[in-house]
Amino acid sequence: MGTGRMDSFEREDAGAGGPSPGNAPVRDSVPEHLPRQTRQTAQPWSPSEPGSPEPGSPEPGSPAGSGSSSGPGHRLQPAGPPQAPAPLGRPGDEGPLGDGDSGSRGRGIAGLSLPYQVAAALSLALIGALACVHLGMVFLHVAPSNTVTKQHGEAVDWWVYPEFEQNWKLFAPNPLQQNVAVQVRAEYTAADGSRRSTDWIDLSAEDGAAIQGSLLPSHVHQNMLRRAWDFYVTSHDGDNRPNGVRGQLSERYVRRIAVARLMERDLGGPVERIQLRSATSAVDPPGWSDEKIEVKPVHRVLPWWTITAADLPEDAARDRAEAER
Amino acid sequence: MRRGNGFDRKVADALQRITAAALGPYQSAVVRIGFAGAWLCFLLRELPHRQELYGPDSPWAWDMARRLVAGNDAFTVLVWGDGVLWFECVYALSVASSLLLMLGWRTRAMSALFMVGVLSLQNRSIFMGDGGDNVIHLMALYLVFTRCAQVWSLDARRAARAARAEDGAASRDRTGPVLWCLLGFGLLVGTFLSLSHRPGLFVPLLLWVLWLAQGLWWAVSRYAARSQPHTLLDVIANLVHNTALVVIMAEVCVIYATAGWYKVQGSRWQDGTALYYPLKLDYFTPWPALSELLAASGTMVMLLTYGTVIVQVAFPFTLFNRRVKNVLLVVMMVEHAAIAVVLGLPFFSLAMIAADAVFLPTAFLVWLGAAAARGRARLRPRGRSREAPRQHEQHTAHRTLVG
Known part of the structure; x- marks a missing residue:
């Protein structure tokens, strides 16, 4: 039951990338790279490099270490963490640290007297x-x-809720295999006072056009409408009846x-x-497959909604209110 | 008997190690820089769209957000007011705090502000986010528990300078106490403002505990340095840091394990075509020609599909073997870089790479730091004249400090 916040990528399309390539050639480059780097700079402690944050014996910080190898190197860690408590706190090693480091002699639990050790x-x-x-709990x-x-x-x-909610079914168990396009048509009052209605306007296609050729697609184009529609679908039954508050909110959201x-x-x-509909069309099966699928898009059509001030952006709502007065 | 002693000794050594130091200084620093950087880039990229995403007049209107948040107790300061000015302030604060966290300036305070910024914006419009936002959200929470500024930070640089300048330098620091007072005032005001909204208790409580702990740490460091209480506080801070780092690592494993094991169950991942489908989704094809190219070969798609599942399922187990882990790490980072471009998910990928980075080997990170520093020195040759004396200074400092 998603009570809350990121019922994000509900369902398989997941909204976030499922992984893709990751590829063999890479593997060759690794042994070449990593170890060489290791040898190059970090000889003093490379043997015990534990791989994960656990810099084993020689706290990597020790400025001595980096100092020995690369000359003009460490402007970035000029401090080389002054804190260099090798295995055990080194006496006389004083290192006031950014976010708090003791300058004390005996560090760690060994430097405490019994009552403090208990604490x-x-x-x-x-x-x-x-x-x-x-x-x-997370598991x-x-x-x-x-x-x-x-x-x-x-x-x-x-x-877990609300702050530790998470969903990592990225493109799993199956990736979404259909393109869902959200389309809208509107009824408006023309200048001559007559009522006219537009053709279906494909809002998702506009999103797609904005995404195309972009190295940094915006959430506005990639997530807003797509997830709003998902939200609507999951909070309504087949007859477009909302289930609870979330259903009502989702209606107003897609309308806005x-x-x-x-x-x-x-x-x-x-x-x-306005009236909204979704056109769901299955992705063509790959060229090498002999699967056959229905090519015609399936439509889900929502009822006409009358637009009220609550559906308009604020300034537009104000304008309309004034115009009506 | 002797065996028993050996075991005792090992336990004692381990205890000493996890209490005496905040382990993984480079890993925690790279995670800090990675996530703060990812969020900063995201905020800057969305600058033109910020109103639409999180502003009071977004399609996900302010009162709608408020209604939803009232039901799930999520933390966001944006529901406290619907003014544009308030929103702009919060957005600016989030930009500033992520920049400063990235640079490691007053890191503990900035990590708290970073968390407030991330949670406030994301919880304000939960339906705007994707997997990338989700990782950043979690890591923002975990980062406040770490001592992530031991290296590669302005804090570390300041600390090194202070150490060189002998004592007395610490007492000259005004910024810290002033910042602490300001944040305390902000926290107090925030607490009163939020009372009417009956927010969830977790985040406000966490912020108050952090604030009090910082004050206590400052007072003890100043008036009772090297005393037993001081060491105890240091021990606790180290324990919290080390535990948080373990949690971060476990979280990354949870991500990959979940992503992998659920895929195993999917028919498309089994028949080796899964990867083909995202390449055909309009929302994930910024470069249709490139996607087309990748989707063209059935064998290639199948290999990549299987490879993805194998890597994701295997990753947590490879942690027991350093070499295999490093290979997989590179594979995953490359894969995420590819996802960034091919599926148009740059910020998701950036966040995942930052999360992966917690497993990078120390030696590599040290080398990376040195390389970055060299690159910087080369880019700014005129800075060199200033550089040289400082470099010298540093070496003498080493001698007095260590040698």
């Missing part, structure tokens, strides 16, 4: 327990529904998007009513 141990237990519970949150989540789903939701888009073009009069 440190308790902190360790508490912090460790919190982290374990958190990771457990249960992303895992498929199972025995534990059926019994303790509420506890999991309580922990459509109206804002219509206002960008000059129809020749104020929009009175």
Whole structure:
């Protein structure tokens, strides 16, 4: 039950990239690169380089290390972290650190007297327990529904929502295999006072055009309408009846998007009513496959909606109110 | 008996290691720079669209956001007011805090502000985001627990200078206390403002704890340096940092494991055509010719499809072998770079690469830092004259400090 925030990429299209290429040639370049770099600069400690944040014995920080190899190198880490507590805190090593470093002699738990050691141990237990519970909850949150989540789903939701919600079914279990185009047509009052209606205007195609040739597509084009429509579909039943608050919100949302888009073009009069529909067309099967699919797009048509001030951007609403007065 | 002793010793050593230092200074720094940078780039890119995405008059209107947030307790300061000015301030604050976090200026404070900025904007319009926003959201929360400015930061540079200038330098620092007071005032005002909205407790509580802890740390460092309480606080901070780093790493594993294991179940991933479909989706084909090219060969699509699933499923397990892990890391980063262009998801990819970076080997990061510094020196030759003495200074400093 998505109670909340990022019921983002609901369903398979996931909104976010599912991975794609990642490719063999890369593999060759690796052994060449990494180890060489390793040898080049970091000889002093490369043997114990642990791979992950766990710079093992020689805290990489030690300025001595970097100093020894590359000459004009380290302006970026000029500080070379002054903190260089090799295995154990080194006496006399004083390193006030950016976000807080002790300049104290004995560092770590070994430098504490018994009562303080107890306090440190308790902190360790508490912090460790919190982290374990958190990771457990996150795991249960992303895992498929199972025995534990059926019994303790509420506890999991309580922990995870709203800020730790996540969904990593990126293009999974199956990628979306259809293009969903959202289209709108409008009824407006023309200059001569007559009511006219437009043809279907493909808003998704406009998005697509904006995305094409762009290295940095905007969320406005890539996510707004696409996810709004998803939101509408998941919060309505087949007869376009909203289920609860979210259903009502989603209606108003797609309506506002459509109206804002219509206002960008000059129809020749104020929009009175709009109608939305989606045209879902399956992606053609790949050329090498012998699958056959229905080529005709499937339409889902929503009822006509009368536009009220609440559907308009603020200044437009104000204008309209004045005009009506 | 002896074995027992050996075990005790190992436990003691491990305890000492995780309490004496904030481990992975380079990894935490690169994660900080990566995520702050990704969010900064995103905000700058969306500058022309900011009103449409998060402004009071966005299609996802302010009152709609407020209604939704009231139901799910998400944290966003944007529901406190519907003024354009308020929105612009929050957006600007988010830009500034991500820039400063990237540079590592007053990092702990900036990481808190960064989190507030990210959460406020994203929770304001949850239906604008995608996977990239989701990763940034989570990492913004985790980053506040880390000591991520030990290297590659203005904080580290300042600390090194202060160390060289002997004592007394610390007492001259006015900015820290002033910033702390300002943020405390802001927090107080924010708390009162938010009372009427009955927000979720988690984030405000977290902010207050952070603020108090910073104050306590400052006071103890100043008046009782090298005392037992001081060491205890340092131990706790290290523990929190190290734990947060583990959580970040686990989160990355969760991402790949989830993405991989759910794919295994999909028929399209099984028959080796899955990758073909996103290449045909209008919303994910910024370069149709390129997509066409990739989709042209059935064998290539199948290899990439299988390769993707294998890499994602395998990744968490390769952490036990450094060499294999590094190979996979490169593969995944290249893959994300390709996704950035081919599917038009640059910020998602940037965020994922930043997340992957937590697993980069220290030696590589050190080399990268040195290379970046060399590149910078080459780009700005006139800076060299200034550079030289400082370099010298540094070396003497090493000698007094270490040698």
